[in-house]
Amino acid sequence: MNGQYTIATLGSHSALQILKGARDEGFKTLAIANRETERLYRSFAFVDDVIALDNYSQFPQTLGELERRKAIVVPHGSFVAYLSLEEHKRMTIPYFGNKAVLDWEASRELQREWLTRANIKMPRQFKNPEEIDRPVIVKLYGAKGGKGYMFIRDAGAFAERTAHLNEEYTIQEYIIGVPLYIHYFYSPLEDKLEIMSMDRRYETNVDSLGRIPAAAQEGMDVRPSYVVVGNQPVSLRESMLAECYRMGEDVVRVSKEICGPKGLFGAFCIETIITPDIQFYVMEISARIVAGTNLFIDGSPYSYLNYSEPMSTGRRIAREIKNALLSNNLRLVLDDTSVI
Amino acid sequence: MNGQYTIATLGSHSALQILKGARDEGFKTLAIANRETERLYRSFAFVDDVIALDNYSQFPQTLGELERRKAIVVPHGSFVAYLSLEEHKRMTIPYFGNKAVLDWEASRELQREWLTRANIKMPRQFKNPEEIDRPVIVKLYGAKGGKGYMFIRDAGAFAERTAHLNEEYTIQEYIIGVPLYIHYFYSPLEDKLEIMSMDRRYETNVDSLGRIPAAAQEGMDVRPSYVVVGNQPVSLRESMLAECYRMGEDVVRVSKEICGPKGLFGAFCIETIITPDIQFYVMEISARIVAGTNLFIDGSPYSYLNYSEPMSTGRRIAREIKNALLSNNLRLVLDDTSVI
């Protein structure tokens, strides 16, 4: 039955995982690529078809074609990067997820309110540069993939480094601890939260600085940058898992209060730093599939606890859509703008 | 046949892996949890039942119930943390492993004797603070999960940092090299040693220090801590594998001399540092399943060499118990205090 539907996504970010998962669950698959990536997506047997655009901003032009193919769009990080919030909301193509969450995610202030109501600890935010009394991370507005993050050690350095800045930014306390990204899936059909996998990001150049001896670093005047180019797998101490579920469940619970009855559903990720007193500090929430799940296209130790087959987050999304179709509940897993 | 038996463990550490493995091998499964973790363990389909305690120290009160259920207890790190050695030995519930090993593991002196007799290189130990002539790690007695470890760079810093200490501690040479934890399984039924997997620990804050530029660190006066919050997968150069087997086999051989004819069996872990001259320095041995195996609930590259299905250490334990039952040899895989 689900074989009549096509799962479609932009050719980037986690598209391979999403489309492989869709195929494994019996859907037809479609990648919307650009001229550079067209060949890549065509080369995989599980991709049924590719539409190539000169520019991702032309995506809205494909919507008629997507409708004809009975496409269901699964968004990922590149959707938000390439299409504005307004374009997102204008689309009536069936869309996995709740677009109302996008506003709460896009604004650092609203996101902070959401997480605070979910009883989640966050790094201190400095509204006023004069208050800076410890190392901070300065994040430019709209910084993507770690680009535009600056490590600044004190108020003096802050003045010097930000003098030339025209853009807006936020100032966040630098928490000393190890990063951990938790990949969740919340099923609206079963009202159940699963932990799918975990990772830490692989960032250039900051993850290579430790390989340079301290003495040599000084001569080199190295500035850390946080550009995400990959991911590494991590597992978490089991005694901390209950708190991961608690955080995820509270995030979902509050989302139902703040953005419509459906709230946040499907894949999401909480990005944490763990301090030596075993506390999670949350830097950010991503309200959709994150690239760290690409480590687990063939399954993860956590997803194996729930599934006897390799279950990636991408495949879990397709499974949810399939289950919705089989139980005649497709509306429950789509945004309300979707015209079926 | 093994379906009459229940594999039981405390709800912590590597319980999910142990119980998932038990279910995959056809056992019934039971988690003894506390009020905070009860819900977590109930949420997994492979956990048949959960007994929730207010406090793990009440564990002995569950022993009657465990007997009625024909439970076989599989211990992990949290058992040693929550139950004293005396309580361990008093229990007559069927217990996977040899309790006599616990004494040799609990004392740093006896452990050192054991490893020395197995021809294993260890970091130098300083009995007298005056002898400190290089960076050292000071470990408080009973330090768990890396908590209570201090990096100290010289004798002067030692005097300053330990002045206030009332607890006992050991002083170990700080070996500069990369950590590697080797997960073994020794089968008493087949008299065979297997390498199941390998990891390195993920420690806060020490594994995040390298991300802070050297110049900034100085201003921050960062003190490293070694609290273990997770694990990361590693594979080892194949030419070093033979030495891993040699170390593991010698550890098992000596254990048969020092703690009864059964010696050490089941899962264990040797915690090493590898130096640039390709030598293993062993920091410690854990005589049971370690949390690093949680990375491999769905199997590891090493276990795949021996098994055509995903074989975690937890599942390997259940497999051994099943094989013992099938060959009418259950006594061989249980401590001698076990009343069957």
Next chain:
Amino acid sequence: MNGQYTIATLGSHSALQILKGARDEGFKTLAIANRETERLYRSFAFVDDVIALDNYSQFPQTLGELERRKAIVVPHGSFVAYLSLEEHKRMTIPYFGNKAVLDWEASRELQREWLTRANIKMPRQFKNPEEIDRPVIVKLYGAKGGKGYMFIRDAGAFAERTAHLNEEYTIQEYIIGVPLYIHYFYSPLEDKLEIMSMDRRYETNVDSLGRIPAAAQEGMDVRPSYVVVGNQPVSLRESMLAECYRMGEDVVRVSKEICGPKGLFGAFCIETIITPDIQFYVMEISARIVAGTNLFIDGSPYSYLNYSEPMSTGRRIAREIKNALLSNNLRLVLDDTSVI
């Protein structure tokens, strides 16, 4: 049909993966080990037979026996280390791969020409020590597995550190960025390039330096060393995958021009550093299976995109040989010196 043939390799490096893969594809398997490793290789059920030598230099003495067994040799890094280029070329035993590539790989100058023609960015090379104006890596000729690499921060340190050196070396710009090793397989039968997996190396002591606080390092006068003792898994940002394929395809294309019509085929690896502007700098190419693939004996997220079963690089090699046999094309996957 392929059951009449034996896949043979030296007992080291990635032999377990190669022989496990060979068995999974229906071949007989043979390890040529030494006295220290003989027992290790005998202990695995998928190794049909082991020939033990006192010294790997005796390998040519086994060639008659290998012929009788209808062996096909699959080379790995240790072959190049233990047998000279001349010995390689003299052998007429069926050999997976193209020996003409070895000359282009062994010389840093030829390798540089090859990569330049493939439009691949490389770190700057300094012919003259006087030109050194930034941190460099000095690599002794014939340095293996990272041994014999020196980090040198400026021209002054260079003079001091190399004064005693009698060996030849190259001087390479030190690129600040994160390492990524890309594991490829090029199928001559299908004229198709696959990405099998990715890793980063685990090097002692350089990957442990970041765990020592900057202040303490100075007192310790730590010198980084780059001895490879293991590997860690990594996944790459999906938007960078197309460039990975581009680099791999250009490397294969140029190889057909420079070393015979067959060019480079089978497994190979491009070793990169990724800088904050998201550029790949290539340090080196390895024209055969690399040890980093040992992380993925049970499959990788990337190989899972193409195969519904665990497909290691070792197994992929055996699959290619099997496909060649089935289509009566064995010559296409062997060096031209091979006498079938």
